[in-house]
Amino acid sequence: MAAIGIDYGTSNSEVVYFDGQQHHFVKLDPSLEAANKIRSSVFIYYKEELPRPPIPMIEAKIAQLKRAISDQIEKAKEGYYEAPDPREQRIHSNRIDELRAEFHNLPVLQERAIELLLENMTVQDLPLQQLVATGEFAFGEEGFRRYLKTPEKGRLIYSPKNFLGANLVAGQQEAFVGLIAKQLEFFRLSAEQQLGQSVDTAVIGRPVRFHGTRGQDGNKQAIDIMTQAATMAGFSKVDFLEEPIAAAYKIERTLDKHTNVLVVDIGGGTTDICCIKLSPEKLANVDRQQDVMSVTGTRLGGMECDKNLIIKSIAPTMGQGLLMYNGLPVPPAYYSDMCAVDDIPKLNRFFSDDYWLDISNTKSLLKEPKLLERLLEVQEEKLSARLVNSSRLAKELLSSKDEIILPLHYIEEDYDVKLNVDELKRSMQSWLARVKSLVTECLENSSEPPEMLFITGGMSLSPIVKKELLDLLPGLPVMEGDAFNSVCEGLGIQAAKLSNSIPS
Structure with missing residues (x-):
């Protein structure tokens, strides 16, 4: 029996097996060159007719x-x-x-x-619970391609993880248990096929605080959903490890002496930070909570940057800021609702006929209504997830370029938006201030100061983010590491410890 680590992320997920010496990444998406990483989004669809109405x-x-x-x-x-x-x-x-x-x-x-x-x-009329119980599932790029080709055939859950700590209405909690169980089962079966042995144990990464507004109740709900889903997926034993601590376990194997390390993990949906005592002498220890000097986190990840870039730089080309005949602006809520890919009730409301009518009425009150037609196209064709994904790609391109042209031809023919790195910086200002505040909080709560800094997570690749953190922590040596795989590798190490693959 094997034990695996699962980095179940907001944007991407990956699975790794650690044999005590080496990490073995499980291939999850053959359509990608980096096949061990898969989109966390799920497309649930129907090949033929819709099921019997609820x-x-x-x-x-x-x-x-x-x-x-x-x-x-x-x-x-x-x-x-x-x-x-x-x-x-x-x-x-x-x-x-x-x-x-x-x-x-x-x-x-x-x-x-x-x-x-x-x-x-339509599929949008079906409650999520029925959709999960009766629909077909497509993961990763396959699911996203199906969504782009036939959005009317199903529903894309852009980031299931973002809903786990939220206030879920009747039936939704059971729906997410079933949905995530399908993903975890896919991970388990992929691992078994490639490792050539049964997999019964998983250590799953968790943020310090799950995305949501319910505090400890939300965190408990999220862990309950994940635990039930893991059991349904065929795991007999499941444990959870805070993601920055998992990353610390990975980098600990590179140290030759006791070192206090500040780990800053900025992912797609959350930012998690810990200050931890690491030592090569403790590699085999399973319980390391006594070494954690401070840990903090919040629902603040890269997806917020994607949305902010839309609001600040793309939405104005879709009518945001235009004045109606009565002198009032087009309601700003149109654009925040349009981006709410991690809020099912809000997104369903945005895609409703009533919302279409509201935007259409507003359009009739504008001197220059043409720009609002782009917003209507996103609403009618349910293109929110695709637009947020385009913004994410723009953000990544602006990490290495000063200016780009973002093609949005799926909204309107020849619709291009020019974006530059200064606009990206402006859209990230409030977000960066909150990230730095979180780092400061972690340092203030730590009993000892850090001796090294390790930045991980997808947003750690952003030169803007890296510069802000280095300016905040002048003189603190930076450890080099893998921005994407460190958390998962640490989870694999912990899974091996639990299954006694690493001797004490």
Whole structure:
């Protein structure tokens, strides 16, 4: 039996097995050159027809049909009482009997209700729980390509991890258990196939604080969902390790003496920081909590930068800031709602017919309505996730270029947006201030100062982020390491310890 580490990230996920000496990355996405890393997004879709509508929708439609039949009965009664002769009264009486029989024929009403619902129902009308229970799953680039090609056939959950600590309504918690179980099972089966042995144990990375606004209740809910999902996915033993501590376990194997290290892990959805005592003498120790001098984190990751870049630099080309005839601006909420790919209720509201009508009414009140047509296109074609992904790509390109042209031709033909690194810096200012505040908090809470700095996570590759952190921590030596794999490798090391693959 093998034990694996799973870095279940906001943007990407990966799986690794550590044999005590070497890390073995599990290939998860053959379509990519770096096949061990996979998008965390999931596309749930239907190849053919949609499933039977949920019971509440059927019951509501049946009630609507019954109201219509009742109205017809009342009209038939009026006809009966107003009929001038017995023959016409019999016609109305027979009609009343037919309608009453129809009113009480539940199987026929149910069949008719389902037929009517399926005529107009879309995937967006299905509750997430039913979607998870009945849909097909596509992971990684395969899922994203399916979404780009046929968004109307399914629903893209851009970042499942971001919902785990949120206030989930009835049925949603069970839905996310089922959804994540599918992902974890895919990881487990991939590992078993490539390692040639059964996998029963997993150490899964977790942020210090999960994305959400519910504090410790949200963290507990997130761990509960992940634990249930891991059990459903076929793992008999699962443990969780805070991501910056996992990264510390990886870099500890490169040290030749006791060192206090400040680990700053800036991922797609969260920023997590710890100050920890590391030593080559403690490599085999399973429990290291006594070595953690300070740890902190918040729901503050690279995805916020993607959204901020849209709001600051792309949204103005879609009508943001335009004034209506009454002198009021186009509602700014249009654009924040458009970017809410990690908030299912808000995104569903943005994609609703009522929201389309609201934007259309606003468009009619503008002197120059053309720009708002781009916003309507995103709303009608459900292109929010694609736009946020484009912004992420722009952010990455601006890490090595001073200026780029971002093509958004899927929104409008020849629609290009010119972006430069100064705009990116401006869009990141408030975000960077919060990150630096978090670093300062961790340092203030630590019983001893750090002797080295290690920056990891996807955002650590940004020259803007790196410069701000080095300016905040002048003179602190920086450890070089893998920005993407350090956390997962540390999780693999911990998994090996739990399975006794690393001798004490």
